[in-house]
Amino acid sequence: MTEAETREYESFMRGLKRRNPHQPEFQQAVGEVVASVLPWYLAHEDYRRAQILERVTEPDRIISFRVTWETDSGEIRANRAWRVQFNHALGPYKGGLRFHPTVNESILKFLGFEQIFKNSLTGLPMGGAKGGSNFNPKGKSDREVMRFCQSLMIELSRHIGEDVDVPAGDIGVGGREVSYLFGQYMRLENRWSGVLTGKGLSYGGSAVRTEATGWGCVYFCEEMLRHHGDSLAGKRVAVSGSGNVALYAAQKLIEVGATVVSLSDSRGFRHFPDGLDLDHWSAIRELKEVRRGSLAEDVGGGIYHPGAKPWGIACDLAMPCATQNELDLDDAITLADQGIVAVCEGANMPVNHEAAELLRSRGILHAPGKASNAGGVAVSGLEQSQNAMRLSWSREEVDRRLRQIIIDIHARCVAEGSGEGPKVDYLKGSNLAGFKKVAGAMLAYGAV
Ligand code: NDP
Numbered sequence: 001m002t003e004a005e006t007r008e009y010e011s012f013m014r015g016l017k018r019r020n021p022h023q024p025e026f027q028q029a030v031g032e033v034v035a036s037v038l039p040w041y042l043a044h045e046d047y048r049r050a051q052i053l054e055r056v057t058e059p060d061r062i063i064s065f066r067v068t069w070e071t072d073s074g075e076i077r078a079n080r081a082w083r084v085q086f087n088h089a090l091g092p093y094k095g096g097l098r099f100h101p102t103v104n105e106s107i108l109k110f111l112g113f114e115q116i117f118k119n120s121l122t123g124l125p126m127g128g129a130k131g132g133s134n135f136n137p138k139g140k141s142d143r144e145v146m147r148f149c150q151s152l153m154i155e156l157s158r159h160i161g162e163d164v165d166v167p168a169g170d171i172g173v174g175g176r177e178v179s180y181l182f183g184q185y186m187r188l189e190n191r192w193s194g195v196l197t198g199k200g201l202s203y204g205g206s207a208v209r210t211e212a213t214g215w216g217c218v219y220f221c222e223e224m225l226r227h228h229g230d231s232l233a234g235k236r237v238a239v240s241g242s243g244n245v246a247l248y249a250a251q252k253l254i255e256v257g258a259t260v261v262s263l264s265d266s267r268g269f270r271h272f273p274d275g276l277d278l279d280h281w282s283a284i285r286e287l288k289e290v291r292r293g294s295l296a297e298d299v300g301g302g303i304y305h306p307g308a309k310p311w312g313i314a315c316d317l318a319m320p321c322a323t324q325n326e327l328d329l330d331d332a333i334t335l336a337d338q339g340i341v342a343v344c345e346g347a348n349m350p351v352n353h354e355a356a357e358l359l360r361s362r363g364i365l366h367a368p369g370k371a372s373n374a375g376g377v378a379v380s381g382l383e384q385s386q387n388a389m390r391l392s393w394s395r396e397e398v399d400r401r402l403r404q405i406i407i408d409i410h411a412r413c414v415a416e417g418s419g420e421g422p423k424v425d426y427l428k429g430s431n432l433a434g435f436k437k438v439a440g441a442m443l444a445y446g447a448v
């Protein structure tokens, strides 16, 4: 940025922080997008006059409500829940629901904001939203989770609809929760519609939605490496997380000939110095998806490191797939010092700002989540299309479309992020490509 651009950046961010105090994650996500798009924005007086940047950083609305539910032993509990409907310039609001004790308005605003540009990058007609609750599903029975989901849907149902807002899963919300939420919505509305995505295959779900985020992340990584004359074959990949995204990223990595050297969860990580194999992967999938256990339990291999992150182990590439800000400056230095070639984000904003700067300064390829994890919401978009047409595509058909969407996203990043060095700046490329489309639509709508 030039001196004048830096002054504008600082002035904009001062205003944003004043309007959104005590929301560090939201401020961080906005700061990263604004840094990428500001030079283009300042050069386009019509966008500036229309206050696009001020407007796109202010959610259309935030719905906040109490969810009261009953435990198995008859005690009453109350949680907070939100839906942040951030921007619907490109289509009905779309984005996941997160159930985790750390959920607050700052986290949901950061996720909803990122979702606007991610959804724009997919090329599908989807606006950006996010929601969730500080409800902790860990240690709760299926019945308790069901009662919580049903109670939450009583309020949420007033604000969503297949042409209005279409929620899906995120941390703590998978097939079980989406099914409870969907069942309750149908009961309340007395009508079948594709109001949620991530449904079961026999009741309107799409093939490959479960795998889509992880597989899409690996497809993006392959494209990025191919573009730079490299490939995933034989690469040792440190993966964090062991939830939906991490598991299917690991599965696809093994399939394309990479070596998965770690998985992690909120309590620690498991190191596989010789690589995770598919039998062991299946046992871990069963442990996490079905039994909802911890990686500390020995399911037949690897060395468990409690309370630690996997970024210190020998690897060629890092794929953070757990949560925001899980890879900091010290981690980035450790990874860079051992010569990694790329960081490819499966999670949303897992690499913090200082770590991202370090990766850039050391010439390490960095795929930001809004590009590399867009496969999940892309197949959600395909699920909406199938529901609207009342038909289902085969696994092969959905996978083919997913792969093509990812190839197109990669090309959009290259088109906007090339030029300043030998390597593509994927942060700038994804932010600019995602932003321009949304900004163009907002400009066309006038002052709304
Ligand atoms: P899951 O709930 O399936 O899995 C989350 C994983 O991350 C678990 O292994 C969990 O550990 C770990 N984790 C969660 N919070 C923390 C934390 N604070 N510190 C350390 N580890 C943590 O979620 P998903 O796999 O769906 O989501 C993972 C990431 O991917 C999130 O950033 C999400 O926003 C993003 N994402 C998800 C998409 C989807 O379609 N599901 C699409 C695009 C992005 P434990 O098992 O101990 O809880």
Ligand code: 2IT
Residues within 6 Å of the ligand: 094, 095, 096, 097, 115, 118, 166, 167, 168, 169, 170, 197, 348, 373, 374, 376, 377, 378, 380
């Ligand atoms: O962060 C994300 O893109 C998701 N959690 C998926 C959202 C969706 O609507 O499928």
